[in-house]
Amino acid sequence: MSGTSPALIAAREADAAAASAVKALQASGRLDDARERYSELVARHQRRASRIAYHYLRDAAEADEAVQDAFIKAYQHLASFREELPFDVWFTRILINGCLDRIKARTRRERWLLPMSGQSGPATADGTTTERDVTERVPAGGQSPEQALLGRERRQQIAAALAKLPERQRSVFVLSHVEGRTSREVSALTGLNESTVRVHLFRAIRKLRGMLANDRVAAAPGELKGRRRVTS
Amino acid sequence: MSLLERLGRGHLTDRDFANLWVASESAAGTSDPHLDACAACRARYDAFERWIVGVGNELRAEADEAFPADRLSAQQAQIARRLETLERPARVIAFPKAARAVISGNSHVRRWVTAAAAAGLIAGVGLGQIVPLRTAIQVKPRAATSTPAQLTAHETQQIAQQLTPEATLRNDEDVLSEAFARPRISTLSALDDMTPHARDTVLNHRGK
Numbered sequence: 001m002s003g004t005s006p007a008l009i010a011a012r013e014a015d016a017a018a019a020s021a022v023k024a025l026q027a028s029g030r031l032d033d034a035r036e037r038y039s040e041l042v043a044r045h046q047r048r049a050s051r052i053a054y055h056y057l058r059d060a061a062e063a064d065e066a067v068q069d070a071f072i073k074a075y076q077h078l079a080s081f082r083e084e085l086p087f088d089v090w091f092t093r094i095l096i097n098g099c100l101d102r103i104k105a106r107t108r109r110e111r112w113l114l115p116m117s118g119q120s121g122p123a124t125a126d127g128t129t130t131e132r133d134v135t136e137r138v139p140a141g142g143q144s145p146e147q148a149l150l151g152r153e154r155r156q157q158i159a160a161a162l163a164k165l166p167e168r169q170r171s172v173f174v175l176s177h178v179e180g181r182t183s184r185e186v187s188a189l190t191g192l193n194e195s196t197v198r199v200h201l202f203r204a205i206r207k208l209r210g211m212l213a214n215d216r217v218a219a220a221p222g223e224l225k226g227r228r229r230v231t232s
Numbered sequence: 233m234s235l236l237e238r239l240g241r242g243h244l245t246d247r248d249f250a251n252l253w254v255a256s257e258s259a260a261g262t263s264d265p266h267l268d269a270c271a272a273c274r275a276r277y278d279a280f281e282r283w284i285v286g287v288g289n290e291l292r293a294e295a296d297e298a299f300p301a302d303r304l305s306a307q308q309a310q311i312a313r314r315l316e317t318l319e320r321p322a323r324v325i326a327f328p329k330a331a332r333a334v335i336s337g338n339s340h341v342r343r344w345v346t347a348a349a350a351a352g353l354i355a356g357v358g359l360g361q362i363v364p365l366r367t368a369i370q371v372k373p374r375a376a377t378s379t380p381a382q383l384t385a386h387e388t389q390q391i392a393q394q395l396t397p398e399a400t401l402r403n404d405e406d407v408l409s410e411a412f413a414r415p416r417i418s419t420l421s422a423l424d425d426m427t428p429h430a431r432d433t434v435l436n437h438r439g440k
Contacts, residue, residue: 031319035312035315035316035319038315039308039311039312042311042312043308046307046308046311047296047299047304050295050299050304050307051292051295051296051299054294054295054298054299055291055295060298060299060303063298063299064303064307067307068307068310071311072311072314072315072318075315075318076318151290151293154290155290155291155293155294158287158290158291158294159291159294162291174291177284177287178288178291178292178295198254198255201254202250202251202254205250205253205254205284206246206247206250208287209246209250209283212287
């Protein structure tokens with residue numbers, strides 16, 4: 001599982017080519033073509049970006065805005081992008097910084113606001129959302145309402161446990177387990193030392209295991225093969 | 233942790249599993265001698281692995297549920313719109329014509345209003361020179377008088393002494409005869425002579 005899969009290598013080469021093309025088009029003043037080409041990069045990375053932003057911010061609307069801002073910022077600063085670094089790593093770093101800024105701003109805001117009972121919207125103290133009633137969501141295809149309800153409760157428990165982790169542990173866990181990044185990539189994304197990343201990951205797993213002691217979410221046996229390599 | 237320590241301590245714990253899981257990422261095929269030898273620990277480790285993969289899957293599913301395909305399409309369209317507006321120069325909005333007409337019109341009304349205002353000003357200044365409005369308006373300052381509240385006890389006593397008991401005990405006849413008496417102001421005597429008096433009427437009536 002260490003190293004990089006051929007599919008990922010191919011995807012990164014495609015990213016690098018697209019980013020170089022957009023840069024060249026921007027430099028030559030062909031901005032319509034540059035935007036057109038950039039939309040390829042957006043389409044390729046937006047789902048992954050949305051997941052990361054969502055796990056940081058725990059609010060779909062705010063995550064949406066954060067992703068948009070990150071893509072706009074990346075487009076504006078594409079001239080400073082160095083091709084030797086993978087585009088997704090460079091972009092994810094922009095996204096994470098944006099999310100952290102938003103979390104800081106939210107914390108400042110919430111310092112002056114009284115919590116409202118039954119408040120709909122983003123995160124509560126334990127990271128769960130009060131907004132999403134089960135009936136609001138259409139169950140995934142083939143699921144009975146009961147299964148959907150149980151699945152929803154389980155996800156809420158996991159999300160609440162994840163939200164209780166310290167920020168760095170949470171970041172490392174999300175990037176590593178949800179996005180399937182290697183420790184080296186997580187290190188590049190977060191600016192942490194590679195061994196520090198592994199320590200945070202270890203601690204995050206231990207804490208989650210403790211908090212979700214009664215929860216034994218089992219993955220299908222086939223899913224273990226691909227383990228942490230996740231592609232959108 | 234050495235092999236001897238692990239063997240001596242017995243089966244692997246969750247902590248060991250987490251350690252092995254994290255280590256397996258950096259070094260492919262990392263294995264543990266006890267794990268290879270002990271079927272029970274292997275089974276527990278597999279369960280641990282399933283659990284951790286399941287957690288990742290659940291978190292991914294939750295995020296994907298919050299971002300369905302239509303939302304992602306809308307997001308992409310919004311990004312394209314924002315990029316387009318980013319490069320378009322800001323549009324300058326023309327100043328409204330109506331506001332300009334009100335401020336700088338050349339109509340006859342405006343001229344007449346200006347002329348009337350000037351004429352009014354000149355007339356006002358001229359009239360002000362002719363009529364001594366200032367002196368007419370000016371109010372002479374009142375003589376300083378003391379109000380009862382300002383009087384001291386000594387002053388109040390003096391005033392009370394000036395009021396003789398005789399003055400207060402005059403009868404009605406005296407008061408009337410004083411009222412009928414000629415005025416003491418010499419400048420008004422001429423006017424008084426020309427004016428018929430109630431006193432004369434009463435005396436004539438008595439004489440009859």
